Amino acid sequence: MQTCYACQKPATTKEHTPPLCLFPDRKDIPDGVDFRRNLITVPSCEEHNLKKSGDDEYLLYVLSTNLPANEIAQAQWTKLKRAVVRRPALWNSMCSSSEDVEVMDSQTGKIYEAVQIGLDGSRFQRSLELITLGIYCHHFGNHWIGNIRIHSDFADFPYESSKAEIDANRMLVFHCAEKLFASIPRHGDNQDVFWYQVYKPENSFRYLIRIGFYGRCTITAFLGEMNE
Ligand SMILES: [Zn+2]
Structure with a gap:
């Protein structure tokens, strides 16, 4: 019997x-355009599929309203409006923590005026961890059991204590990842929405998976112990 990509049930x-x-x-989207070609599916239990639809919508919201996101993400706003009508409490709670800010694009140095929404880091991280587990299961045909650490190039996580440290770490990992993955093939048949790359350092049990959403919303997942 097949087991769930995330929990082995x-x-x-x-x-x-x-x-x-x-x-x-x-x-x-316009007629004739299709962003749902050959989508990846993995075996799942109910909990890691049907019971996480709220988390999936939260992920869609965070990714598609992100500054680096491309125009396909904007096409998703129609869907978001439907989701707001269906689940108003989730959206109201997110918007209540918003504030006007100026932000710098860490990839281009350009300054933007924007609205910052308080990110539910653990919820966002859990979604990205599940996607990483799904990609691993699809790519290797078996399950990852071990640590996963997610590094996002566009959102803060609660790993580091100070803002300066967060910005410095984010720039560092982004530039290292860009270099490391430069010549590694991208997988996925709808790469304007999603692609991934897999890298395994020689003589290591670790894996690095780089994932891109809506163009430039990129994350790097570290699978294995960080201090190996
Ligand atoms: Zn499961």
């Missing part, structure tokens, strides 16, 4: 990796 369903809602519905 018997699989009773299939889950899209990343979640299906990230890929625009055909009704929200």
Whole structure:
């Protein structure tokens, strides 16, 4: 019997990796355009598929309203509006923590005026960890059991204590990752929405998986012990 990509329980369903809602519905985009070609699915239990639809919508919101996101992310705003009507409490709680800010694009140095929304870091991180587990399961045909650490190039996580340290670490990991993955093939048939790359350092049990959403919203997942 097949087991779930995330928890090893018997699989009773299939889950899209990343979640299906990230890929625009055909009704929200021009005729003849299709961003749902050959989507990746992995065996899943109910909990890691059906019970996380709120987390999936939260992920869609965070990614598609992010500054580096491309125009396909903007096409997703129609879907977001429907989600707000369906689940108003989730959206109201996010908007209540918003404030006007100036932000610098760490890739170009350009300054933007923007609205900053308080990020539910653990919720966002959990979604990205599940996507990483799904990609690993799809790519290698087995399950990752061990540590995962997610580094986002565009959102803060609660690993570091000070803002300066966060910015410095983010720039450092972004530039290292760009260099490391420069010549590694990108997988995925809808790369304007999602792609991934896999890198295994020689003589190491570690893996690095780089994931891109909506163009430039990139993350790097470290699988294994960080101090190896
Ligand atoms: Zn599961």
